[in-house]
Amino acid sequence: MVLAFNWPLSFEQPVWLLLLLVIPAIAIISQRSLAGLEPHRRILAVIFRSAVITMLALALARVQFVRRNEHVAVMFVMDKSHSIPDDRRTEAEKYVRKVINRTARDDRVGVITFDGKADVDLIPSRGGDDQLGDNVGFGMTVRPDASNISGGVRLALAALPEGSKRRIVLLTDGNQNVGNIEEEIGAATASGVAIDVIPLTYSHDSEILLDRIVVPSQAAKDTRLPVRIIAKSKKPTRARLTLYHNGQAVPLPESEFDIAGNMQPTVRKTSVEVFSGGFHIFDARLTAIDQKADRIVENNRATAFSFVDEQGGVLLLARDDEKADHDLLLAALKREKVDVTLRTVEELSVDLNTLQQYGVVILSNLSADTFNEEQHKALASYVKDSGGGLIMIGGDESFGAGGWIGKPVEEVSPVNFDIRQKKVIPRGALAIIMHSCESPQGNDYGEKAAVATVETLSSQDYLGVVTYNWSVGGANWDVPMSLLSNKPAVIRKMRNLQIGDMPDFGTAMQMAVNGLLQAKSKGASQLHMIIISDGDPQAPSDAIINQMRDNKITASTIGIGYGGAHCFEPILIDIARRTSGDPRKFFRCTNPRTLPQIFIKEAKVIRRTLLSEEPFTPAVAQYDMQTVQGIADGPMPKLGGLVLTDPKADIIMPLVRKGADKTTDPLLAYRRYEMG
Structure with missing residues (x-):
C-alpha cells in the first residue's frame, strides 16, 4: 500500500x-548533562532545546504554508483572420464549444478571438453548463487582413482570474x-501562465x-513617383493588375502579366505623376485570370502612402x-509669378536639406570647382531622390x-559633357609634374587630386604625368x-x-614641354602644365621658360606644405608669373584636402576646347509647347556660340545648332530622371 500525503x-x-x-543527539547528551535534575524537569529541558532547534531549522528553510487550489482557468x-480557410475555422469553433460544454463546475473557461484586433x-465563466459553449458567438471580423496573435495573448493574460491554474490555448496558423x-x-512565462x-x-x-506596393x-x-508592385503565386499563372x-x-501599359510561381516575387514597375502636395494613397489590386488559381481573395490587395511636399520656388x-x-x-x-531667389555659393550652404527647400535649382555658368x-553628390541626389528640378x-x-x-550631375543631365562621337574638335593637352611633398600624406592627396583632374577631362584631350624616380x-x-x-x-x-x-625643376619641365609640343603637332591647341611641389628643387633655366612662352604653354604651380618651413614659395610663384603672366596662378595649399578643387580649376585651361564660339541661329528640332512656345513662332535670335555636349538617348531636345555637315549640337534639352 502506498501512502500519499498532500502537505500544506x-x-x-x-x-x-x-x-x-x-x-536525537541533544536528547542523548542531555541524559548525562542534566542527570542531577528531576526527571520531569529534565524532559522539559530536552523538549525546550529541541523546539528551539526545530524553529531555527524551519526559519532557515523558509517554511511557507500553501493553500492548494486544483481548479483550472483556461x-x-x-x-x-482571413488567412484561415472557412472549413478550418469552423472545425476550430466546434472544438472550442465541445471543450467548454465539458468543463468541470469548479473550473473557469473563456474565449478571445482576434484578427487585427482582439x-x-x-468572459471567464464557471463550467458545469453543457450549453455554455453553444452560446459563444465568435464575433465578426474587424480587420480580417491582419493577424495580431500577440494582441490576443495579451488580452487573455489580462482576463485570466487569479487563484487558479492558468492556461492559454492558442488556435492559429501562425501567420x-x-x-x-x-x-x-515572455510576459506569460513570468506570470506562470502556460x-x-x-x-x-x-x-x-x-x-x-x-x-506589397512600394x-x-x-x-x-x-x-513622377516610381511605383513597384510585388506579386507572388504558388504556381505559374496569369493575373490582372x-x-x-x-x-x-x-x-x-499592360494590366495583365505572368506571375513566376513557387512564391517567387514578380515585380511590376510603373510611375505616377503627382501635381499636388499632401498625402497620396496608392491602392493595388490583383485578380487571377483563372479563378481556380486563387483561394483567398483578401490577400490580393495592398496599399502604400507617399507624402508630397509643396516645395518652394526657384x-x-x-x-x-x-x-x-x-x-x-x-x-x-x-513676370511669370515665379518665386525666385538669387544667391551665390558663398552666401548659401549648398547641401541636400537646403536644396530641398526649392522646387528648381538653376546653375548659372558655375564651374565644377x-x-x-x-555638394556635387547633393546636387545629383536632389534630382534623383528628392524629385527636384535642375x-x-x-x-x-x-x-x-x-x-x-x-561629376554626379552628368549622370542626371540629359547630355553627356564629354564629346566622344565628334571627330574634329579642338583638343587640349595637360602635363602634370608630381614632386614629393614633405607634409604628411601630401603625396597621397596629390595623387587623388590628379585622378580627380583626369575624370573631368574630355576623352579628346591629351594627358601626361611626369614624376621623379631614382x-x-x-x-x-x-x-x-x-x-x-x-x-x-x-x-x-x-x-x-x-x-x-627631384633635385631640379628643369629636367622634368623640359620633358613636359616636349610632350606638350608633341601633342600640339597632333592637333592640340590649348597647352598647359600643372606643377605640384614643396618648392625646394632648383629653378628652371630661362631657356625653358622662354620656350614655354614662345609656344604659348602656360603653367600653374601648387605649393603644398606648411609655410616657409616646408614649402619654398618664391620659385613656384616665379614660374607661374613668367609663363602665365599672373602670379595668382600660384596656389598656396596649406590644407591638402582642397587639392582636388585646385587641380580641377586649373585643368579648365585645356577644357576651353569644348567651347564653340562660331555664331549661329538656333533651329527647332522637336516642337515642345512647354519650352519653345513663343520662341519658335518668330525669328530666332543669333547666338555667339555654345558649349559642346553629346545628347543622351530618350531625351527631349527642342532647340539645336545645325552644322553644315548636317550634324546637330544640343542647345536646349531636358528629360525626367528617376524622381526628378
Missing part, C-alpha cells in the same frame, strides 16, 4: 531541515503580421497574393561677379568646359602623353605613382 507546507531552502537530525485564443467573446508574440510569451498551441494547418495548392515615402510636387492613385484608376545660383548680369532672367521669372565633393545654363564655366565631366634614372613619364581614350587605365596607373624628391 513548502520550503524554499529545505537543506536547512538537516538541522533536525541534531535533536482562455481559448482563436485566430479569425475581442472577448466569452502574424502585426505585433510581437515573443514579448507576450500556453498550449493547436496549429490550424491547411494547404492551398493554388494561390496568388499581392505581397512608393517613396516622400516626394516633391510636379514629379489594377492600380489606383487617390481613388482614380492609373492607366497601365533658387538661382550664380558667381558673385555675375550677379548683376541676371537682371533680365530675374525680371522674366518674376565651385562645389566640393559632398537647370544648367551654358557658358565658359559650364558643362564640360567648366570641369563637370565625370630607380628609373630620374625624371620619367609615369603616364606617357597620349589621348585620354581609356580613362580607367590611366587612373589605375596614377594610383600607383612612385614620387621621389
Whole structure:
C-alpha cells in the first residue's frame, strides 16, 4: 500500500531541515548533562532545546504554508483572420464549444478571438453548463487582413482570474503580421501562465497574393513617383493588375502579366505623376485570370502612402561677379509669378536639406570647382531622390568646359559633357609634374587630386604625368602623353605613382614641354602644365621658360606644405608669373584636402576646347509647347556660340545648332530622371 500525503507546507531552502537530525543527539547528551535534575524537569529541558532547534531549522528553510487550489482557468485564443480557410475555422469553433460544454463546475473557461484586433467573446465563466459553449458567438471580423496573435495573448493574460491554474490555448496558423508574440510569451512565462498551441494547418495548392506596393515615402510636387508592385503565386499563372492613385484608376501599359510561381516575387514597375502636395494613397489590386488559381481573395490587395511636399520656388545660383548680369532672367521669372531667389555659393550652404527647400535649382555658368565633393553628390541626389528640378545654363564655366565631366550631375543631365562621337574638335593637352611633398600624406592627396583632374577631362584631350624616380634614372613619364581614350587605365596607373624628391625643376619641365609640343603637332591647341611641389628643387633655366612662352604653354604651380618651413614659395610663384603672366596662378595649399578643387580649376585651361564660339541661329528640332512656345513662332535670335555636349538617348531636345555637315549640337534639352 502506498501512502500519499498532500502537505500544506513548502520550503524554499529545505537543506536547512538537516538541522533536525541534531535533536536525537541533544536528547542523548542531555541524559548525562542534566542527570542531577528531576526527571520531569529534565524532559522539559530536552523538549525546550529541541523546539528551539526545530524553529531555527524551519526559519532557515523558509517554511511557507500553501493553500492548494486544483481548479483550472483556461482562455481559448482563436485566430479569425482571413488567412484561415472557412472549413478550418469552423472545425476550430466546434472544438472550442465541445471543450467548454465539458468543463468541470469548479473550473473557469473563456474565449478571445482576434484578427487585427482582439475581442472577448466569452468572459471567464464557471463550467458545469453543457450549453455554455453553444452560446459563444465568435464575433465578426474587424480587420480580417491582419493577424495580431500577440494582441490576443495579451488580452487573455489580462482576463485570466487569479487563484487558479492558468492556461492559454492558442488556435492559429501562425501567420502574424502585426505585433510581437515573443514579448507576450515572455510576459506569460513570468506570470506562470502556460500556453498550449493547436496549429490550424491547411494547404492551398493554388494561390496568388499581392505581397506589397512600394512608393517613396516622400516626394516633391510636379514629379513622377516610381511605383513597384510585388506579386507572388504558388504556381505559374496569369493575373490582372489594377492600380489606383487617390481613388482614380492609373492607366497601365499592360494590366495583365505572368506571375513566376513557387512564391517567387514578380515585380511590376510603373510611375505616377503627382501635381499636388499632401498625402497620396496608392491602392493595388490583383485578380487571377483563372479563378481556380486563387483561394483567398483578401490577400490580393495592398496599399502604400507617399507624402508630397509643396516645395518652394526657384533658387538661382550664380558667381558673385555675375550677379548683376541676371537682371533680365530675374525680371522674366518674376513676370511669370515665379518665386525666385538669387544667391551665390558663398552666401548659401549648398547641401541636400537646403536644396530641398526649392522646387528648381538653376546653375548659372558655375564651374565644377565651385562645389566640393559632398555638394556635387547633393546636387545629383536632389534630382534623383528628392524629385527636384535642375537647370544648367551654358557658358565658359559650364558643362564640360567648366570641369563637370565625370561629376554626379552628368549622370542626371540629359547630355553627356564629354564629346566622344565628334571627330574634329579642338583638343587640349595637360602635363602634370608630381614632386614629393614633405607634409604628411601630401603625396597621397596629390595623387587623388590628379585622378580627380583626369575624370573631368574630355576623352579628346591629351594627358601626361611626369614624376621623379631614382630607380628609373630620374625624371620619367609615369603616364606617357597620349589621348585620354581609356580613362580607367590611366587612373589605375596614377594610383600607383612612385614620387621621389627631384633635385631640379628643369629636367622634368623640359620633358613636359616636349610632350606638350608633341601633342600640339597632333592637333592640340590649348597647352598647359600643372606643377605640384614643396618648392625646394632648383629653378628652371630661362631657356625653358622662354620656350614655354614662345609656344604659348602656360603653367600653374601648387605649393603644398606648411609655410616657409616646408614649402619654398618664391620659385613656384616665379614660374607661374613668367609663363602665365599672373602670379595668382600660384596656389598656396596649406590644407591638402582642397587639392582636388585646385587641380580641377586649373585643368579648365585645356577644357576651353569644348567651347564653340562660331555664331549661329538656333533651329527647332522637336516642337515642345512647354519650352519653345513663343520662341519658335518668330525669328530666332543669333547666338555667339555654345558649349559642346553629346545628347543622351530618350531625351527631349527642342532647340539645336545645325552644322553644315548636317550634324546637330544640343542647345536646349531636358528629360525626367528617376524622381526628378
